[in-house]
Amino acid sequence: MKIRSMAAVLAASVLLPLGAANATDLEVTHWWTSGGEAAAVAELAKAFDATGNKWVDGAIAGSGGTARPIMISRITGGDPMGATQFNHGRQAEELVEAGLMRDLTDVATREHWKDVIKPASLLDSCTIDGKIYCAPVNIHSWQWLWLSNAAFEKAGVAVPKNWDEFVAAAPALEKAGIVPLAVGGQAWQASGAFDVLMLALAGKDTFYKVFKDKDADMAAGPEMAKVFKAADDARRMSKGTNVQDWNQATNMVITGKAGGQIMGDWAQGEFALAGQVAGKDYSCLPGLGVTDVIATGGDAFYFPLLKDEEKSKAQEVLASTLLAPATQVAFNLKKGSLPVRGDVDLAAANDCMKKGLDILAKGNVIEWTDQLLSADTQKQKEDLFSEFFANPSLTPEDAQKRFAEIIASAD
Structure with missing residues (x-):
């Protein structure tokens, strides 16, 4: 791809003069709109604004599945942000191949991203x-079961230490008027929960x-087949959730209306808020208390090619700012995620974050489905599990057959 040469990225101590000299507004689109997510985004905006530029927030309500088509349409339609x-993974693959996204190799080389970003699979x-x-x-790792300590106390059972204990506690929770497992109505939540069960149990x-x-x-x-049996248990346990968004499901755990939720570590932002x-107040089981392995998926920022020279310079500053050590710490403590830099101090991390850091330090990591499957295959999988969780008449056997057909044609 032929693009404008990038300017040298300056050290953090001189970012402010660079930003001030070339100050400009830069629209940044994302789908972080829950309370905890908004608090984390504010840290990114504050860091970028400190360079003399201006973060223009382009939050799109809903999930990534709602936001991505809008983002892609703007880029392909000639109105890039x-x-x-x-x-990070394959979601922007076609945009890159079409020559619409900016090559950041010069910035990454000058700032030694390959040396500091861990694990290497992220880059x-x-x-x-x-x-x-x-x-x-x-x-961001999906592989967590979040538990309401108050809900289990009300139900008169001990807080589970693994998935089997959680399933066994479901009747007591239901008797106490508590939904055992909160699963929101968005398709990606059901699909993600299945993937977590698959990694933990298979x-x-x-x-x-x-x-x-x-x-x-x-x-x-x-x-x-064992995983589909567990998914059937999860489906039964989630009956009565009656919320749509993931953070609404998390709130059911926070308020003790639900015993637990299978959700990524971004849920920590809601607990903190x-x-x-x-x-x-709450407990967390990485790998559902069964397998100490976490995925190294997560979020990244891509930069569409722009004709405006000043905004192109601001893109360089933003890319640098996002990876700055101070930004990494401030953002990830609010987001509930782990930093991509292996050289930052996270002494302020809570107990659950420390569990994730320990697993990461041991190298017990895995690529996640966003990195392994195309967007089309992901959508097919989401559609299947959305139907499975919503339709009790779809048997585990029939769902597994359809799943195998998706995998047979996957790319």
């Missing part, structure tokens, strides 16, 4: 044909066989 959030997911097209900002090798190798026989086999303390 200054920067936009995607999950690999931003790399196409040897060029880097995005700035990863966090590590293991890393099976997960990779299915999603990385696209092994349809494995997808149709007995190991996956509600003033709840990890280990006291």
Whole structure:
């Protein structure tokens, strides 16, 4: 891709003069609109504004599934924003191949991203044909079961230590008028919960066989049948959730209306905003208390090619600012995610974040479905599990058959 050469990225101590000299507004689109997410975005905006430029917030309400088509339409339609959030992986692949996104290789080289971004798979997911097209900002792992300590106390049962104990506690929760498992109505929530069950119960090798190798026989086999049985349990336990957004489901756990929720570590932002303390008010089970493995998916910012020279310079400053150590700490503490830099101090991390950091330090990580599957395959999977959770007449056996068909044609 032929683009304008990037200017040298200055050290953090001189970013302010650079930004002030070339101050401009830069629209940044994203789908972070819950209370905890908004607090985290404010940290990014504050850091960028401190350079003398201006973060113009382009939040799009709803999930990524709602926001991404709007973002893509603007870029392909000739109305690009200054920067936009995607999950690092394959979501922007076609935009890059069409020559619509900016090559950040010069910035990444000058600032030694390959040396400080850990694990390396994060930057690999931003790399196409040897060029880097995005700035990863966090590590988000889906593999968590969040539990309301108050709900289990009310039900008279101990807080579970793993998935089986959680399933066993469901009748007591229901008797106490508590929904055992909160699952919101958005398709990605049901699909994500299934993926978490799959990794925890079938293991890393099976997960990779299915999603990385696209092994349809494995997808149709007995190991996956166990996962579909667990998904059927989850479906039964989630009956009565009656909310749409993920953060509404998280709020059910915060308020003790639900016993637990399978959700990514971004849920921590909602607990923090509600003033709840990890280990006291709520508990967390990475890998559902079964498998100490977390995914290294997450969020990144991509930069569409712009004709405006001043805004192009501001893009460079923003890319640098997002990866600055201070920004990484401030943002991720609010977001509930882990930093992409391996050289920052997270002494202020809560108990649940520390569990994630320990797993990350041990190298027990895995690529997630955003990195392994195309957007089209992801959509097919989401549609299937949205129907599965909403329609009790769709049997686990029939759902598994359809799942295997999706994997057989996956790209």
